[in-house]
Amino acid sequence: MTAITRANQCKVESVMETNSPKRKLRSSSVQRQQSPVSTPVNWKSPRRCLNSSPKSPPESDGKAVNGGFSNSLTSPIRCLLKDLIVKPDWNPKDTEHVKTAKEALHISTAPTTIMCREDEQNKIFNFCKASVEQEKAGSLYVCGCPGTGKSLSMEKVKDQLAAWAAQSGLQLPDILSINCTSLANTSDIFTKIMGETQPKKKRNGSLTPLQHLRRLYSQKAESSCMKMKLIIADELDYLITKDKAVLHDLFMLTTFPFSRCILIGIANAIDLADRFLPRLQALNCKPQVVTYRAYSKEQILKILQQRLTGLPFVVFHSQALELCARKVAAVSGDMRKALCVCRNAIELLEAEIKASSKEQNHDDACDTPAPPELVKRSESQIVRLDHMAVALSKTFKSPAVETIQSLPQHQQIILCSVVKLVRGGKKDTTIGELNKSYMDICKSTLIPPVGSLELSNMFTVLNDQGLxxxxxxxxxxxxxxxxxxxxxxxTFALQGIRFFRNCLAVN
Incomplete structure (x- = not known):
C-alpha cells in the first residue's frame, strides 16, 4: 500500500509541475494545450504551403507565428534577388529601349541623389546655412579634377538651401549663377552682379560696377535693406588675368563691413587660392576650400549601377561595367568619361546587331547556315566585355597615344615630368623647372640622365611632333x-609601365 501511495503522489506532483506557470515555455505551449490522448499533428512543409509557418499546424493560417510568413518575403535581400531574376535582358533592336538606356547614361541626366559626394556637399551646404543664419558675408572655393561632381553638387545645394529656408522661416538669399566662360571680358562679372543687385535707374552713372558694389557694401544704410546674395562663379580660372586683379576684387567683395555677398568659386585648379590670391591671406580673408578628389574604381562602378538600376531591363554585363570603372579611374577618375564610354559601348552593340542581321538575311537567301560564332553573338543581347574594351580604346587611345608609346624612354620621362608640373590646373611650366623634374625622376629611379645639349634637342623633337x-x-x-x-x-599611354605609373601617381 505504501508503494502504491508513493506512486500516486509522484503522479500528482508531475501533473502539478506540468500545469505550473513558472515552467511554461512558448515553444511547447501548443503541445501542452493538446489532450494526452490526441492524435499526432501532421506538420506542413513550407514548400507545400507558402502562407503558413513551418511550425504551424495544418489549421493555422500562418499569421500566429512571428507575425506571419509574408514578412520574410519582403526582406531587402529577397527583393533584390527577385529583381535580379525577374529583370529581362533588353532588346537593342528596339529604338525605345536604346533611347531609354542612353538617356540614363547621359551627362545632362541629373541623378536624384549624388552618391560618393555626401561629405563635400554637406560642407558647402553648412557654409551657406551658417552665412544665411548669421547674415554674414563669406567666400568658399570649390576645386577638383573635371568630372568629379562639383557643379552637380551645387545644384543640389541650391535645392537643399531653398527647402531649409522654407522650413526654418528664414529669407532665402538671391542666387546668381555665373559661368565665367560666357563673359566677354573678365570685368563683366561685376556688371552681372550689379545688374542683379540694383536696377540701373538707381545707380550713379559716374561709377563703374565694381566701384558701385564697393560703395554699396561699405555703407550700412544702403546695404541693410538688401537681401543676402549667393554668387556661384563656375569655371573661376577663366577670370585669371596677368595682374590677378579681377579675382582679387571679386573675393574682396565679401570683406567689406556691410557686405551681403556670399561667394562660391568653382574651378579645376586645386592650388588657385594659394597661387593667385596671396593678398587675401595677408588680409585674413582667404576663402575656405572644399576639394573634390578624382573618383575611385569603386565609386565609378557604384554611380553607374545607380543610373542603371531604374531601367526595366539589363543592359550591361557586370564585368563590362567593372572594366569601364577600372580603366577610367586609372586614367582620370572623370565620371563624364565613364558615362561617355558606356554610351559608346551601346552603340557598338547596335552596330553589331545590325551587321549580324544583314549577314543572316543574306545567308537565308543563299540557304547557307550562319557561323556558330555569329549565332552565339546574336543571341547575346547585352553589352559584353569586348564591346567595352573597344569603346575604351576609342575614347582614350588617340593618335597622340600611339606616338607617345613609340617614343624613346628619356622623351617619355620628359612628358611625364611635364604632366606632373602642370597637374592641378597650371597651364605651363619653364625649361628650368622641367630640367629639375627630369633630373629628380632619373635620380630616384637610378637612370643615368642625358647631357644638357641632348636634353635641349629632345625638347625640340617633342615640339616638332606637336606634343x-x-x-x-x-x-x-x-x-x-x-x-x-x-x-x-x-597617362593612358604610359600606364602599362610600372615605372611611369609610379611617377604619375598622385600623392
Whole structure:
C-alpha cells in the first residue's frame, strides 16, 4: 500500500509541475494545450504551403507565428534577388529601349541623389546655412579634377538651401549663377552682379560696377535693406588675368563691413587660392576650400549601377561595367568619361546587331547556315566585355597615344615630368623647372640622365611632333613649356609601365 501511495503522489506532483506557470515555455505551449490522448499533428512543409509557418499546424493560417510568413518575403535581400531574376535582358533592336538606356547614361541626366559626394556637399551646404543664419558675408572655393561632381553638387545645394529656408522661416538669399566662360571680358562679372543687385535707374552713372558694389557694401544704410546674395562663379580660372586683379576684387567683395555677398568659386585648379590670391591671406580673408578628389574604381562602378538600376531591363554585363570603372579611374577618375564610354559601348552593340542581321538575311537567301560564332553573338543581347574594351580604346587611345608609346624612354620621362608640373590646373611650366623634374625622376629611379645639349634637342623633337610647345625667351631656362596633348593621353599611354605609373601617381 505504501508503494502504491508513493506512486500516486509522484503522479500528482508531475501533473502539478506540468500545469505550473513558472515552467511554461512558448515553444511547447501548443503541445501542452493538446489532450494526452490526441492524435499526432501532421506538420506542413513550407514548400507545400507558402502562407503558413513551418511550425504551424495544418489549421493555422500562418499569421500566429512571428507575425506571419509574408514578412520574410519582403526582406531587402529577397527583393533584390527577385529583381535580379525577374529583370529581362533588353532588346537593342528596339529604338525605345536604346533611347531609354542612353538617356540614363547621359551627362545632362541629373541623378536624384549624388552618391560618393555626401561629405563635400554637406560642407558647402553648412557654409551657406551658417552665412544665411548669421547674415554674414563669406567666400568658399570649390576645386577638383573635371568630372568629379562639383557643379552637380551645387545644384543640389541650391535645392537643399531653398527647402531649409522654407522650413526654418528664414529669407532665402538671391542666387546668381555665373559661368565665367560666357563673359566677354573678365570685368563683366561685376556688371552681372550689379545688374542683379540694383536696377540701373538707381545707380550713379559716374561709377563703374565694381566701384558701385564697393560703395554699396561699405555703407550700412544702403546695404541693410538688401537681401543676402549667393554668387556661384563656375569655371573661376577663366577670370585669371596677368595682374590677378579681377579675382582679387571679386573675393574682396565679401570683406567689406556691410557686405551681403556670399561667394562660391568653382574651378579645376586645386592650388588657385594659394597661387593667385596671396593678398587675401595677408588680409585674413582667404576663402575656405572644399576639394573634390578624382573618383575611385569603386565609386565609378557604384554611380553607374545607380543610373542603371531604374531601367526595366539589363543592359550591361557586370564585368563590362567593372572594366569601364577600372580603366577610367586609372586614367582620370572623370565620371563624364565613364558615362561617355558606356554610351559608346551601346552603340557598338547596335552596330553589331545590325551587321549580324544583314549577314543572316543574306545567308537565308543563299540557304547557307550562319557561323556558330555569329549565332552565339546574336543571341547575346547585352553589352559584353569586348564591346567595352573597344569603346575604351576609342575614347582614350588617340593618335597622340600611339606616338607617345613609340617614343624613346628619356622623351617619355620628359612628358611625364611635364604632366606632373602642370597637374592641378597650371597651364605651363619653364625649361628650368622641367630640367629639375627630369633630373629628380632619373635620380630616384637610378637612370643615368642625358647631357644638357641632348636634353635641349629632345625638347625640340617633342615640339616638332606637336606634343610640347616651346615659348621664346633670352634666357633658355625661362622659356615656357606648354603641354599640347591631353594629360589623360599621356597617362593612358604610359600606364602599362610600372615605372611611369609610379611617377604619375598622385600623392
Amino acid at each position: 610640347l610647345k616651346l615659348g621664346q625667351s633670352r634666357d633658355n631656362k625661362m622659356r615656357r613649356v606648354l603641354l599640347k596633348v591631353d594629360e589623360a593621353d599621356v
